[in-house]
Amino acid sequence: MVQLDMTRIPRHIAIIMDGNGRWAAERGRERSFGHQAGVDTVRRITSECTRLGVKYLTLYTFSTENWSRPEDEVSALMGLVLSSLEDEIFMKNDVRFQVVGEMERLPKPVQDKLRETMEHTAQNSAMTMVVALSYSARWEITKAVRDIAQSVKDGEMNIDDITEEAVSRHMATNFMPDPELLIRTGGELRISNFLLWQIAYSELYFCDTFWPDFGEEDLREAIANYQKRQRRFGKTEAQAELSTNNK
Secondary structure, eight states, X not given: OOOOOGGGOOSEEEEEOOOHHHHHHHTTOOHHHHHHHHHHHHHHHHHHHHHHTOOEEEEEEXXXXXXXXXXXXXXXXXXXXXXXXXXXXXXXXXXXXXXXXXXXXXXXXXXXXXXXXXXXXXXXXXXXXXXXXXXXXXXXXXXXXXXXXXXXXXXSSOGGGOOHHHHHHTSTTTTSOOXXXXXXXXXXXXXXXXXXXXXXXXXXXEOSSOGGXXXXXXXXXXXXXXXXXXXXXXXXXXXXXXXXXXX
């Protein structure tokens, strides 16, 4: 088992869960079979993150661009969202459930179930799982710009009030810190319109493992890799080292 420094566990991990379809294709099965297997992985990784002390886990579940996929695949994915929310993993692991994205585009039964799960888990405190559903970073940033522009128009803000902090407050993710670690499975080396504002200084970790095969040890390997890095935030190595030693 990969040994971790338990004092340096990322507070927030974001994951692009890629490779479900290719995993299914390798087994001669429909893409929906891979998505179902991916739900099982979500259960395992959620439990492991809770055990390790991660406080926020954000999962890129369904992007705005995914609406252009074949209708039967989209329908199957929506069905999986409903069935996966029946799982008591949230209560068993004391996990609060949240959603970011254009919920109004989702089928009404899915919207209702999402809201029900958020209400049901609102008092849980061990970890917050955030599902990015019908989400894209460009949608989120555009919405924030519109909201800020409306506030200026209404006299609630001045131009000089538009700071980085103000923009962050208008993001859909304003209830949680930015991710320290972004993981992408499946071998692709891109961000795919995910949390573009929030990952300005996140550490990026890419692996070839398809999401259905990504297990607890793979997660620990990603965290171990993160722990070997020096997070400089624009500083020199010496400055970063001094800041770390002074904590």
